[in-house]
Amino acid sequence: xxxxxxxxxxxxxxxxxxxxxxxxxxxxxxxxxxxxxxxxxxxxxxxxxxxxxxxxxxxxxxxxxxxxxxxxxxxxxxxxxxxxxxxxxxxxxxxxxxxxxxxxxxxxxxxxxxxxxxxxxxxxxxxxxxxxxxxxxxxxxxxxxxxxxxxxxxxxxxxxxxxxxxxxxxxxxxxxxxxxxxxxxxxxxxxxxxxxxxxxxxxxxxxxxxxxxxxxxxxxxxxxxxxxxxxxxxxxxxxxxxxxxxxxxxxxxxxxxxxxxxxxxx
Numbered sequence: 001x002x003x004x005x006x007x008x009x010x011x012x013x014x015x016x017x018x019x020x021x022x023x024x025x026x027x028x029x030x031x032x033x034x035x036x037x038x039x040x041x042x043x044x045x046x047x048x049x050x051x052x053x054x055x056x057x058x059x060x061x062x063x064x065x066x067x068x069x070x071x072x073x074x075x076x077x078x079x080x081x082x083x084x085x086x087x088x089x090x091x092x093x094x095x096x097x098x099x100x101x102x103x104x105x106x107x108x109x110x111x112x113x114x115x116x117x118x119x120x121x122x123x124x125x126x127x128x129x130x131x132x133x134x135x136x137x138x139x140x141x142x143x144x145x146x147x148x149x150x151x152x153x154x155x156x157x158x159x160x161x162x163x164x165x166x167x168x169x170x171x172x173x174x175x176x177x178x179x180x181x182x183x184x185x186x187x188x189x190x191x192x193x194x195x196x197x198x199x200x201x202x203x204x205x206x207x208x209x210x211x212x213x214x215x216x217x218x219x220x221x222x223x224x225x226x227x228x229x230x231x232x233x234x235x236x237x238x239x240x241x242x243x244x245x246x247x248x249x250x251x252x253x254x255x256x257x258x259x260x261x262x263x264x265x266x
Contacts, residue, residue: 005094007101011126014101017041020048021092021103021122023153026131028265031211035154035232045152048088049103049122049135050238052114054150055197055223056081057242058179063113065146065248072113079177084152086111087120100125100132109141117141118251130264137259139251146248149259150223150238155206155213157233162207163188163224167198171221171243179243192228197221197241204235205266216262219246237261 004024006015015025024047026033037046057063060081063070072082092103101124109117118141123134139145166187171179179197188194200222205214215222215235223236239259240246251257 005096005101007096007124007126009126011128012131014124014126014131016094016101016103016124017047018091018094018103020045020088020090021094021105022049023047023124023151026126026153026263028126028131028213028263029211031265033155033213033263035156037154044154045084045088046154048084048152049120050084050150050152050236051087051120051135051137052116052147052149053082053085053242054148054152054236054238055241056083056176056178058244059242060176060178063146063242066144070113070115081176081178084150086114088152092120092122099123099127106140115141116143116145116147118145118147130262132262133260135259136256137251138256139253142253144253145251147251147257148238148240148242148246148249149218150236151261152234152236153215153263154232154234156208157206157226157231158208160207160209163233163235164205164207165200165202167200169199171197171241171245179241182245188224190226190229193226195225197223197238206233206235212266214264214266216260216264218259218261221246 012028076083092105103122105120119138121136167185169182172183218237226233
């Protein structure tokens, strides 16, 4: 099984890595849209699929569902938290198909902190309307499966870049960076690190000198991360957080849920 696969057609090209089903490169209409971390892509979870939750949970490590608590291990020592779920470190079976690339991961439920067997499929495709992401979560167990999912692409930013529209509100963070209640949006300080969940009334857009791209949001919130003055920004579509305002998506036994987002040039 190949570690990476590259797909190219008349609309552009993209590269997917088997670990984390990670999108490493994306070219549309001659424009390279993603930042290249080279050999450090894994350290940044660049382009990775984040399941069964995308960011730090409001509790830090405890996933609550149907009156049960599932205690996740800490993998973010700085913030004493569970971060990005577990698929970011899993190897997917990656195959080319007629439309793009399909990434498959079969999970047997062996982690005590997430005892929910499932099949996860990620479909990437590039066509006339842009680049599409489709996730299919199939419940192969006997209990209702809870999840959220997120995606972690890092986009290039150039000298005269901008991010629009302005968010309406955001979730405040405590001293450990766990998401809390809603507070008014007070602007981004790009000379400092920006990291948090922001509410958008419309899809976020990144403007660069030569193009503007749009990321289709999956929920009212979008996770934004950019180190101070970095040449990149992560604009992360997420279905929700481990947070009281965002109930878990549920999949009954034997059924599936489909999640779609996209990147387009506008």
